[in-house]
Structures are given as C-alpha cells and as structure tokens.
Amino acid sequence: MIFRSTFPDTAIPEKTFSDFILQDAAARGTQPALVDGPTGRTVTYAQLAEFVRRVAANLAAHGLQKGDVFAIMLPNLPEYAIAFHGVATAGGTLTTINPLYTAEELRYQLADTRAKYLLTLPMFLGKARKATAGAPLREIFVLGDAPEGTAPFMALLASTESGSPVEIDIYKDLLVLPYSSGTTGLPKGVMLTHHNVVSFISMVRSVAGYTEGENYLAVLPFFHIFGMVGILNTCLLEGCTMVTIPRFELEQFLQIMQDYKIAGACLVPPIILALAKHPLVDKYDLSHLEWLLSGAAPLSAELQVACAARLKCEVVQGWGMTETSCGATVIPVDPEKRKPGSAGLLVCNQEMRVVDYSSGKDLGPNQSGEIWLRGPNIMQGYLNQPEASRDTVDENGWLHTGDIGYIDDDGYLFIVDRIKELIKYKGLQIAPAELEAVLLSCPAVADAAVIGRPDPEAGEVPKAFVVLKSPLSAEEILAYVAEKVAPYKRIRKLEFVDAIPKSASGKILRRVLIEQDRANAGN
Numbered sequence: 001m002i003f004r005s006t007f008p009d010t011a012i013p014e015k016t017f018s019d020f021i022l023q024d025a026a027a028r029g030t031q032p033a034l035v036d037g038p039t040g041r042t043v044t045y046a047q048l049a050e051f052v053r054r055v056a057a058n059l060a061a062h063g064l065q066k067g068d069v070f071a072i073m074l075p076n077l078p079e080y081a082i083a084f085h086g087v088a089t090a091g092g093t094l095t096t097i098n099p100l101y102t103a104e105e106l107r108y109q110l111a112d113t114r115a116k117y118l119l120t121l122p123m124f125l126g127k128a129r130k131a132t133a134g135a136p137l138r139e140i141f142v143l144g145d146a147p148e149g150t151a152p153f154m155a156l157l158a159s160t161e162s163g164s165p166v167e168i169d170i171y172k173d174l175l176v177l178p179y180s181s182g183t184t185g186l187p188k189g190v191m192l193t194h195h196n197v198v199s200f201i202s203m204v205r206s207v208a209g210y211t212e213g214e215n216y217l218a219v220l221p222f223f224h225i226f227g228m229v230g231i232l233n234t235c236l237l238e239g240c241t242m243v244t245i246p247r248f249e250l251e252q253f254l255q256i257m258q259d260y261k262i263a264g265a266c267l268v269p270p271i272i273l274a275l276a277k278h279p280l281v282d283k284y285d286l287s288h289l290e291w292l293l294s295g296a297a298p299l300s301a302e303l304q305v306a307c308a309a310r311l312k313c314e315v316v317q318g319w320g321m322t323e324t325s326c327g328a329t330v331i332p333v334d335p336e337k338r339k340p341g342s343a344g345l346l347v348c349n350q351e352m353r354v355v356d357y358s359s360g361k362d363l364g365p366n367q368s369g370e371i372w373l374r375g376p377n378i379m380q381g382y383l384n385q386p387e388a389s390r391d392t393v394d395e396n397g398w399l400h401t402g403d404i405g406y407i408d409d410d411g412y413l414f415i416v417d418r419i420k421e422l423i424k425y426k427g428l429q430i431a432p433a434e435l436e437a438v439l440l441s442c443p444a445v446a447d448a449a450v451i452g453r454p455d456p457e458a459g460e461v462p463k464a465f466v467v468l469k470s471p472l473s474a475e476e477i478l479a480y481v482a483e484k485v486a487p488y489k490r491i492r493k494l495e496f497v498d499a500i501p502k503s504a505s506g507k508i509l510r511r512v513l514i515e516q517d518r519a520n521a522g523n
Contacts, residue, residue: 010202069117200377214240217265261288319344323401324378368416370402
C-alpha cells in the first residue's frame with residue numbers, strides 16, 4: 001500500500017531556486033539576513049539580494065557558463081549564501097565540499113564533478129593546489145587575502161551592470177551536486193535540480209517552525225544537505241536571521257545561543273546529548289529557545305525527552321536523505337503532535353511504501369520493511385553512476401532508501417535499522433568502501449572490511465577487520481588511514497582476522513561481520 005502525508009498537498013512554485021528563496025529579500029531592506037556569530041558581522045536582506053546579483057554578473061564576466069560546476073569549500077559564513085545564490089543565478093551548478101577533506105578526497109570530488117571554479121579560505125589553498133595539480137581549475141577564489149594565482153572573492157562583489165538573464169530549465173538543470181554514499185559504495189554526486197530543492201522546501205515550510213524576524217542558529221555545516229537546504233535556505237525564504245558558527249565548540253555555541261536569543265536550531269544527536277547532560281549548559285540563559293530539531297541520525301526517545309525537559313523547549317526530529325533534497329518526514333513544532341522516538345510524519349506531496357526486502361511485497365501499518373519514497377523532491381540520479389542510479393530509483397520513480405522502518409496507526413514513521421552500508425558518525429556520512437580502499441592501499445594489508453559500530457556519543461564509529469600479509473601493528477594501520485582521510489572518517493576500532501567473509505561473487509558479507517561484532521560486544 002502507498003502511505004500518503006496527513007497534510008494536504010501544496011502547489012510547488014515553478015521558479016528557479018534563487019528566485020524562490022530571495023523573492024522578498026530586497027523588500028526586507030535593512031533586516032539582518034545573515035550574522036557571523038563570533039564577530040557580529042552582518043549582511044542585510046537588501047545587501048544579500050544586491051550581492052547575489054553582482055556575483056552572478058561578475059562570474060559571467062569571469063567565464064562561468066550555464067552548467068559549469070562551482071565548488072564551495074568553506075565553513076559556515078555569511079558569504080556562503082552569497083556565493084551559493086550568485087552561482088545559481090548565473091546558471092552554474094554548485095558542489096559543496098567539507099573543508100576538512102584531505103587533498104585526495106578533494107581531488108576525487110573535483111574530478112568527478114569536473115569543477116571549473118573553487119571558493120575557499122587561504123588556509124585550505126595548499127591542499128586545493130595539491131588536489132588540482134595536473135588538472136588545474138579555471139579559477140580559485142579566496143575569502144580574505146588572495147595569494148598569487150588566485151582571485152579575491154571581494155572582486156565578485158564589485159558594483160557592475162547586471163548580465164543577460166540565464167534561461168534555466170528548473171526540471172532538468174542541476175542546482176547542486178552534494179555527495180552521498182547512497183546505499184552502497186563510494187561517495188556519489190547527488191543530482192538535484194532547481195525544482196527538486198524548491199519542492200522540498202515548499203513541502204516542509206508549513207511545519208518547519210521558522211518565524212519571520214526571529215534568530216536561528218546554523219551550526220550544522222552548509223556543505224551537508226541538512227545545513228544547506230533545511231537550515232540556511234529555508235530560513236532565508238521565511239525572512240529570519242541566520243546566525244552562523246564556523247565550527248562547533250560547546251562553550252561558544254552556548255554563548256551565541258544566549259547572546260543572540262536564539263529561537264530555534266537544527267542539530268544532530270551528539271549536540272542534543274551535550275545539551276541534555278553537560279553541566280556547562282546551566283551557566284547560560286537559553287530561555288528564548290522555542291524548539292530544537294534533530295536530524296542526520298536517529299535520536300532516541302529518552303534523549304529527546306531529557307533534552308526537552310532540561311531546556312523547557314520542544315525537541316523534535318526529522319528524517320531524510322541527500323537523495324530527497326533533505327528530508328521526507330518531520331515532527332511539527334507542536335506539543336500536540338509530539339511522539340518521542342518517531343522520525344515524524346510525511347511532509348506534504350510525499351508518498352511512501354514499506355516493502356519486504358526479501359519478497360518485494362508491500363507491508364501495512366506497524367510492519368517493518370525497507371522505506372521507499374516518491375515525490376517531486378527525489379533526486380535525478382547519481383552523477384556518472386547510471387547503474388547505481390537505476391538500483392536506487394526504480395522505473396516508477398520510487399527511491400529505495402535502504403532504511404528499515406514502519407508507519408504506526410497515526411502515520412508516524414519509526415526507523416529501526418538499515419540495510420545500506422553507510423556509517424553515520426555524528427550525523428556525517430562515511431562510506432565503508434572508501435575506508436576499505438585506503439586500507440588496501442597499505443602494503444601490509446591483504447584484505448579488509450569496515451562496518452559501523454554503535455557508539456553512545458557519536459552514533460556510530462568505523463571499525464575495521466583486517467587480514468595482514470606482513471606484520472604491522474593496529475596503531476600503525478590506524479595512523480596510516482588517518483593521514484589519508486578527514487578526521488571524522490578515521491577508523492576508531494580495528495580487529496585482526498584470518499579472513500573476510502564474502503559471497504560467492506566476492507561481495508563482502510558486511511551483515512555477517514555486524515552480527516558477529518554485536519554478539520562479541522555482548523559477551
């Protein structure tokens with residue numbers, strides 16, 4: 001059977017993404033749109049609209065053409081929104097990159113997207129140049145002082161005449177290429193059109209809880225779909241003030257929450273855990289806080305209730321994927337609709353099926369199976385990955401999520417497990433295949449497999465099973481991997497084994513390793 005939202009469908013505007021998000025920006029004038037939390041540096045809505053226009057025109061003068069890929073590798077700063085919408089207005093396609101990536105990780109994404117431009121900070125230029133050696137970008141823009149061979153981002157903000165409007169097909173032209181591991185394999189570029197992302201924001205805005213003129217906090221990274229769509233752009237559409245934090249540090253986070261009288265924030269479970277239990281929280285006045293929304297990883301009912309009781313605010317959660325342009329379910333910020341432990345209700349215009357993974361048969365309420373989704377927010381597929389695209393989105397438009405869950409009698413979704421290989425460390429995705437490739441590049445390693453092991457603070461941590469062909473300590477292997485991946489991807493646990501269980505076709509039997517590890521952990 002097909003489950004449908006309990007909310008009425010909404011009309012999806014036929015607009016480009018920036019026209020949709022910034023439709024009222026100029027009229028909002030001096031109202032603050034973006035504030036850099038640590039410094040107080042502010043961009044008003046009128047400035048945002050004008051800066052976006054200038055960036056689009058100046059990028060065209062720098063040679064950016066429709067469909068060119070522009071990479072952003074920045075922490076959360078007000079300029080992120082300016083660059084994002086400037087590129088989108090000029091007809092370019094964004095790809096967003098974690099600033100903590102190593103040169104190897106950066107090289108992979110830049111090469112896969114065939115990016116022509118990059119915006120970053122001076123501190124990241126070394127690895128950017130290493131990543132593009134032999135395949136240089138057309139241009140690198142830098143926030144702040146621009147060393148030789150780069151261009152200052154400020155040059156894109158120079159006053160200029162508007163260029164010719166770019167004709168954008170909202171249903172076909174790609175807005176953004178964020179990277180996701182999907183249900184298996186290496187990270188893949190998720191192809192999201194203007195219409196996909198406009199659709200999701202339209203589908204969620206009536207229950208999102210943002211109020212015009214209020215201050216909201218952006219600590220989750222804008223390179224992640226949750227930060228990019230569910231926080232930054234939904235907030236700007238509603239005329240709120242987005243207070244940004246470049247990186248999470250608990251004391252600064254709490255200080256900014258207090259000083260700016262933050263009304264709401266989207267977070268991940270590890271931050272919810274700190275808010276529920278850390279003694280430092282009691283030193284700050286968070287009485288203006290109305291709600292917290294947790295996403296990117298499951299939040300337990302116990303932690304949800306504990307955090308809400310301590311902060312005296314609503315704590316809810318939502319669920320989705322990069323492949324759904326951010327989300328698919330959410331619990332409205334309404335005490336009457338709270339159901340602890342649930343991932344929420346389907347957003348409007350969203351369809352869902354619960355499918356028995358073995359037989360492919362549809363299941364009814366209160367029966368657990370794989371969650372399938374369909375709607376205007378579903379991705380077009382994976383960049384350069386036709387087979388993975390077909391495996392994930394079928395011919396009828398159903399996205400096979402790889403998550404296991406059930407719908408209760410009231411229409412609330414509960415996620416109970418997942419069949420996909422993805423590891424979630426503090427809400428960030430880690431592809432086991434990527435870590436296995438790094439392990440296998442070590443001369444002493446004959447074979448390897450990586451799984452996610454439950455962790456009370458991080459959600460999951462990567463654990464490796466390694467078969468050696470020459471002596472090497474666990475510490476040496478962990479150090480080898482740490483040099484080649486971003487800090488959050490580092491392997492936290494390692495076990496030496498005689499062989500990796502595999503199917504007849506050679507596929508790693510990851511579920512066997514997970515079950516064995518869980519059994520051993522209980523002994």
